[in-house]
Amino acid sequence: MTPLTFRRDEPAARTSGLLAVVKHGRYVIGENPVTGFAFALFVVIVFAAVFGPYVVPYDPLASDTAAALKGPSAAHWFGTDQLGRDVFSRVVVATRLDFVIALASVALVFAMGGLAGVAAGFFGGWTDRIVGRLADTIMAFPLFVLAMGIVAALGNTVQNIVIATAIVNFPLYARIARSEANIRRDAGFVMAARLSGNGEFRILLAHILPNIMPIMIVQMSLTMGYAILNAAGLSFIGLGVRPPTAEWGIMVAEGAAFMVSGEWWIAFFPGLALMVAVFCFNLLGDGLRDIVDPQRRT
Amino acid sequence: MSEVPLLDVRDLTVEFHTRRGTVRAVEHIDLTLAKGETLAIVGESGSGKSVTSYAVMRILDRAGRIAEGSVRFTGLNVHDATEEAMRDLRGREMSMIFQNPRAALNPIRKVGRQIADILVRHVQAASNDAAEKAVEALEQVRIARPRERYHAYPFELSGGMCQRVVIALALACRPQLLIADEPTTGLDVTTQKAVMDLVVELTRERGMSTILITHDLGLAAAYCDRVVVMEKGHVVETADSKAIFKAPAHGYTKKLMRATPRPGVTLRDLLPEDSPSTSPRLRGEVVARSAAGEEAPPRIATVEKAPHPDPLPASGEREKDGVGGEAEPLLVVEKLVKEYPRQGAPAGLKKLFAKRPSPEPDVFRAVDGISFSVDRGESVGLVGESGCGKSTTSMMVMRLLDKTDGMIRFAGGDIGEIPAKNFARLPARSRIQMVFQDPTDSLNPRFTAARAIADPILRLGEAGGRDAVRARCEDLARQVGLPIELLDRFPHQLSGGQKARVGIARAIALKPDLIILDEPTAALDVSVQAVVLNLLQDLKDTLRMSYLFVSHDLNVVRLLCNRVIVMRTGRIVEQGETSRVLKAPEADYTRDLLAAIPHPPL
Numbered sequence: 001m002t003p004l005t006f007r008r009d010e011p012a013a014r015t016s017g018l019l020a021v022v023k024h025g026r027y028v029i030g031e032n033p034v035t036g037f038a039f040a041l042f043v044v045i046v047f048a049a050v051f052g053p054y055v056v057p058y059d060p061l062a063s064d065t066a067a068a069l070k071g072p073s074a075a076h077w078f079g080t081d082q083l084g085r086d087v088f089s090r091v092v093v094a095t096r097l098d099f100v101i102a103l104a105s106v107a108l109v110f111a112m113g114g115l116a117g118v119a120a121g122f123f124g125g126w127t128d129r130i131v132g133r134l135a136d137t138i139m140a141f142p143l144f145v146l147a148m149g150i151v152a153a154l155g156n157t158v159q160n161i162v163i164a165t166a167i168v169n170f171p172l173y174a175r176i177a178r179s180e181a182n183i184r185r186d187a188g189f190v191m192a193a194r195l196s197g198n199g200e201f202r203i204l205l206a207h208i209l210p211n212i213m214p215i216m217i218v219q220m221s222l223t224m225g226y227a228i229l230n231a232a233g234l235s236f237i238g239l240g241v242r243p244p245t246a247e248w249g250i251m252v253a254e255g256a257a258f259m260v261s262g263e264w265w266i267a268f269f270p271g272l273a274l275m276v277a278v279f280c281f282n283l284l285g286d287g288l289r290d291i292v293d294p295q296r297r298t
Numbered sequence: 299m300s301e302v303p304l305l306d307v308r309d310l311t312v313e314f315h316t317r318r319g320t321v322r323a324v325e326h327i328d329l330t331l332a333k334g335e336t337l338a339i340v341g342e343s344g345s346g347k348s349v350t351s352y353a354v355m356r357i358l359d360r361a362g363r364i365a366e367g368s369v370r371f372t373g374l375n376v377h378d379a380t381e382e383a384m385r386d387l388r389g390r391e392m393s394m395i396f397q398n399p400r401a402a403l404n405p406i407r408k409v410g411r412q413i414a415d416i417l418v419r420h421v422q423a424a425s426n427d428a429a430e431k432a433v434e435a436l437e438q439v440r441i442a443r444p445r446e447r448y449h450a451y452p453f454e455l456s457g458g459m460c461q462r463v464v465i466a467l468a469l470a471c472r473p474q475l476l477i478a479d480e481p482t483t484g485l486d487v488t489t490q491k492a493v494m495d496l497v498v499e500l501t502r503e504r505g506m507s508t509i510l511i512t513h514d515l516g517l518a519a520a521y522c523d524r525v526v527v528m529e530k531g532h533v534v535e536t537a538d539s540k541a542i543f544k545a546p547a548h549g550y551t552k553k554l555m556r557a558t559p560r561p562g563v564t565l566r567d568l569l570p571e572d573s574p575s576t577s578p579r580l581r582g583e584v585v586a587r588s589a590a591g592e593e594a595p596p597r598i599a600t601v602e603k604a605p606h607p608d609p610l611p612a613s614g615e616r617e618k619d620g621v622g623g624e625a626e627p628l629l630v631v632e633k634l635v636k637e638y639p640r641q642g643a644p645a646g647l648k649k650l651f652a653k654r655p656s657p658e659p660d661v662f663r664a665v666d667g668i669s670f671s672v673d674r675g676e677s678v679g680l681v682g683e684s685g686c687g688k689s690t691t692s693m694m695v696m697r698l699l700d701k702t703d704g705m706i707r708f709a710g711g712d713i714g715e716i717p718a719k720n721f722a723r724l725p726a727r728s729r730i731q732m733v734f735q736d737p738t739d740s741l742n743p744r745f746t747a748a749r750a751i752a753d754p755i756l757r758l759g760e761a762g763g764r765d766a767v768r769a770r771c772e773d774l775a776r777q778v779g780l781p782i783e784l785l786d787r788f789p790h791q792l793s794g795g796q797k798a799r800v801g802i803a804r805a806i807a808l809k810p811d812l813i814i815l816d817e818p819t820a821a822l823d824v825s826v827q828a829v830v831l832n833l834l835q836d837l838k839d840t841l842r843m844s845y846l847f848v849s850h851d852l853n854v855v856r857l858l859c860n861r862v863i864v865m866r867t868g869r870i871v872e873q874g875e876t877s878r879v880l881k882a883p884e885a886d887y888t889r890d891l892l893a894a895i896p897h898p899p900l
Contacts, residue, residue: 188740191698192750192804194722195732197757210744 025291035287041280048095058086060093060246069263079265081251082258087266090246091273097247098277101158102227105165106220113170114216117177122185122204131178135171143168147230151239161240165230169223176219180212214292222285225278232274248274302373304474304507305331305354309367312346312353316361323349325531326367331475336501336508338518338539340554341528342823343794347511350528351477354509355394356384371475390420392475393468395497397483399460403452409463410436410448413470420471435466439496457684458489462496469500476501479511486683486850491894494521513823515558519543520896527551557828559853561880565835568828568857626710627671628844629695629812634704634714636665636690664690666868667704672812677838677845679855679876681891682865691865692814692848696732697721709811728758728808733834735817737797741789747800748785751775754807774803778833795826799833806837815847819854831858852891856880864888 053060058076064084072079078087120131138146150164184190185208193207228248234240235249243250248270255267307329314321324346331337339347352358354369356376369376371392376384396402404412413435414428423431429448436444439462452460461481468476478497482490498521501508512518518525519539527535527542527550535548546552557568640662665687672678680688693699695706697718706714713726721727731754734740741750751771759770772782780799789797798818805813815834819827835858838845849855855862856876863873864885872885883889 188734188736189742189745192732192734192740192801193742193753194698195696195727196754196804197722197727198753199722200719202757207742211742 032287032290034283035290038280038283038287041276042284045095045099045277045280048092049099050096052092052095056086056089056092058089060085060090061244069258069266071263072265078269079263081254081266087251087269090251091248091269094246094248094251094270095273095277097158097241097245098228098231098274101161101165101231102224105162105169105227105231106223108162108166109169109173109223110216110220112166113173114177116170117174118181118204118209118212120174121178121181122208123200124182124185128178131174135174138167139171144230144233147234148237148239151234156239156242158241161231161234164234165227168230169227172223173216173219176215177212180215181208184208184211218285218288218292221281221288225281225285228274228277228281303330304333304335304372305329305509306370307350307354307367308370310350310353310364310369311366312349312358312362313365314362322365323362323531324353327528327531327533329526329533331507331509333474333507334502334505335524336498336510336522338510338512338522338525339528340512340515340518340525342513342554342825344530345528346531347528348479351394351479351509351511355388355392355477357388386420389416389473390422390471391473392477393471393473395461395464395468395476395478395481397480399457399464399484400452402464403460403467405452408449408451409455410450413463413467416467416470422471432470435470436463438469438500439463439466441466457485458493461485461489461493465493465497465500469504469506472504473506475507475509477509477511480513481510482517483513487852487894488683488890490517491896494896497521514896515554515824516560517896527554553825557825559824559827559831559851559857561853561856563857565832565857569832626707627673628676628709629672629846630705630707631671631691631695632669632705632707633667634665634669634691634694634706635663635667635702636687636694636699637661637663637702663868665694668865668868668870670863670870670873672844672846674811674844675838675842676861677847677859679859679862680846680848680865681850681852681855681862683850683891685867686865687868688848688865689816692732692816692846695846696730696814697727723757725758728754729811730814731805731808731810731812732814732816733798733801733805733818736821737794737801738789738821740801741797743789746786746788747775747780747792747796750789750800751785751803751807754804759808770807771803774807775799777806777837778803793826794822795830798822798826798830802830802833802837806841806843809841810843812844812846815845815849817849817851820849820851827854834858852880853895864891 062085064080066084067076067080068082068084070076070080070084076086076088078091081087081090116131116134120128141149147164147168150167151160154160154163181204190203190207193203198207231240232247232249232252235247236253238253241247241250243254251270252267252274255263255265255270258264258266307327310324310327310329311322312324314323327346327350329337329339329350339350341347349358349362352362353364354371354376356369356379358364364377371387374383374387379387403409407415410429410432413432414423417423417428417431417435418425433444433448436447441447441459441462447455447459452463455463465481476497481497482493485493494517497508500506508522510518510522515525519542522539525535525537525539525542526533527548529550535542535546535551537547542551543555546555553570556570559568638661640660668687668691670678680691682688690699694701694714695708697706697713697716700718701714704714705712708726708730711726713721716724716726741747745753748768748771751774752767755767755770771785775782775785778799780796780803784792784796789800792800802818818834819830822830831854834845837843845858847855847859852862859876861874862876862879864871864879864887866887871887872879872883874884879888880892883892
């Protein structure tokens with residue numbers, strides 16, 4: 001079927017640049033309020049990550065044995081843990097660490113997987129085969145077990161959690177970038193770039209990469225949630241971040257022991273924070289996809 | 299007419315809900331179609347002709363709706379019918395042929411099965427004789443060996459064959475109404491003629507009514523009884539096809555007719571009557587040049603003096619103003635060959651163990667030893683149907699593709715020996731440029747027009763700072779008649795014609811000696827095509843470039859080219875002066891090509 005062609009006539013009426021993006025964003029949010037909600041949640045998370053330590057009522061590491069294992073109250077919104085630390089303060093302060101781990105690992109995997117995938121899709125041949133087999137090898141392992149192995153082998157540090165999470169996500173990025181670059185490698189504008197005297201690497205970085213960025217950004221938002229979960233999971237089983245650092249995974253692990261005796265709040269609230277964060281990034285990814293995807297631009 | 303017409307569209311308005319409010323694609327149109335009549339709806343892109351047909355079939359997409367008016371099909375109101383009733387109607391009583399036959403067929407189902415499916419759906423056949431009837435349907439659209447083709451998948455068939463299958467699908471249940479939406483736009487002229495003749499013959503013999511939707515007035519008039527001309531969602535004229543060519547009443551129809559390339563007209567005749575004798579671009583050009591303190595090129599005077607320059611100057615005259623008759627031509631191609639491995643050819647081990655050598659050679663020659671030359675300041679047309687090797691040839695000359703054998707000499711140097719991947723950064727790169735077929739596809743969606751034009755300057759030209767590059771971009775935009783304020787827009791914010799201008803500006807940015815035009819107007823409406831062709835002619839005259847014009851449309855080639863080369867299956871069947879080749883073709887194939895161009899009744 002021919003696409004409806006009447007749209008072609010009106011670009012003259014369109015506004016350009018940033019304003020149009022904002023306008024379009026507003027339109028998408030108007031169409032789908034859930035995306036607006038996700039954006040609001042995202043702003044809250046970023047606020048907690050940046051200003052958390054300055055706004056919380058208690059020191060997240062200060063113990064007060066007199067007030068240990070108290071349930072949620074006006075003084076301690078989320079209750080206190082076995083050492084009398086304020087759970088609310090710890091949950092808020094932990095946002096920064098989890099957020100930074102997720103962000104760093106997503107940036108790293110984008111740099112590794114994204115670039116390798118674009119090169120594989122654009123050059124094909126041996127580059128494609130090497131990147132493809134590398135991705136296959138990583139996918140041959142259960143991903144969480146692989147991440148555990150990497151952290152155990154490299155050493156128990158935050159930095160290694162970032163690396164492990166990035167490696168685990170490598171195949172996903174490489175594949176998406178590969179297929180997106182592959183469909184563009186014979187496009188007219190790539191040929192035109194060659195005629196203009198661009199070398200192959202320049203075409204790759206200056207012409208193809210910017211075109212697949214929107215899709216990659218959506219992917220990054222979707223993986224953010226997974227990266228947070230992965231980091232928390234590793235901490236939960238005792239790899240990576242070590243107590244007494246405030247981190248959602250550790251807090252859930254510590255609180256799990258008290259669930260049976262009825263002190264549910266110690267594990268519940270960090271778990272809830274984890275869920276909300278993952279939920280937010282997934283919704284955000286869906287919303288971004290709507291903004292980026294021209295199919296939705298009706 | 300006293301009897302009830304087959305299709306009666308009254309006061310139809312179709313609205314689309316978009317994020318910038320409601321858009322009316324079609325406004326208050328009336329159409330009637332009697333039994334056995336063929337009607338053409340003609341208009342340029344955005345005129346609402348396809349939307350009208352979708353409304354008739356009630357297959358508008360979710361955002362669209364019939365806002366006002368009625369569509370009556372044999373007295374039944376299509377707007378009020380239930381979806382179930384419509385499903386019964388579609389395919390059995392009214393059916394449609396789509397523009398892209400390959401997309402209209404299910405790629406993973408045998409074509410014969412697809413026809414059988416629709417027969418069974420509309421109870422025209424039972425499961426035991428559906429296959430037999432499908433073969434009959436294939437036979438009727440003159441597919442050779444229909445029994446074998448029944449088992450073919452769409453990708454195994456050529457574009458023309460696929461369109462025949464789609465026609466067989468559409469006609470399988472002997473509907474009363476056939477809507478053909480640009481049925482031949484993607485096809486070669488000879489295939490177009492075969493397909494259109496077939497459609498007309500089959501529908502006449504069955505007493506069916508046909509609506510042909512097309513942008514080609516010539517095609518419409520040649521095959522239809524009546525023509526409806528649409529512009530921006532309105533019907534501007536309805537008339538007999540004979541009458542409309544003799545005396546078009548509406549201004550838009552006149553403009554459309556003028557812009558259609560046809561025998562016996564010059565390039566300037568295509569432009570609307572009221573436009574000044576020299577195009578606005580040329581005047582802008584002169585201003586820009588004098589403002590830049592440059593000496594006006596000497597040829598510009600000639601152009602301004604003659605409002606209708608003959609694009610086919612006598613050969614003597616060409617030699618006079620050429621760069622010396624004895625000098626070597628700008629481009630010489632000798633015995634050029636491009637071979638591709640044949641698909642499915644046995645390779646390696648398989649070859650060793652094959653029982654007997656395959657009857658066909660393992661390689662396919664896309665270009666088979668062709669030789670030609672292009673002089674300085676000359677336009678040469680390279681004409682042929684799809685698959686004839688014209689694009690492969692142009693890609694090799696362009697140095698985007700490596701040759702298998704032969705020689706390509708450009709301005710005295712052998713460029714054929716330089717591997718394509720090394721050519722990009724050589725100075726010679728800037729001397730051969732190209733204008734691509736699809737202006738949308740050839741512009742980077744994330745580059746503004748200015749950035750796209752500046753790209754070759756930044757890479758290969760003397761850049762000389764931001765301001766200098768910007769000034770050069772504006773200069774080029776003025777030369778190609780692109781408003782300066784559009785330079786900061788992205789491709790999706792530009793119209794087809796504007797994008798074509800950006801592509802041309804980019805190609806001339808480095809002042810090349812040779813430009814390869816790969817069907818530069820194939821994706822454009824006729825009125826835009828007329829302007830772009832004139833622009834190309836003007837640019838050639840002022841910048842003294844040579845053109846190698848790759849096209850399938852002889853009527854367009856005739857307007858722009860001094861010489862024409864006709865190619866078929868990788869070989870040159872005929873070459874010579876355009877006027878000679880078109881008036882007295884020597885090769886049978888050229889004659890076939892010329893005969894296939896639709897001739898409106900005059």
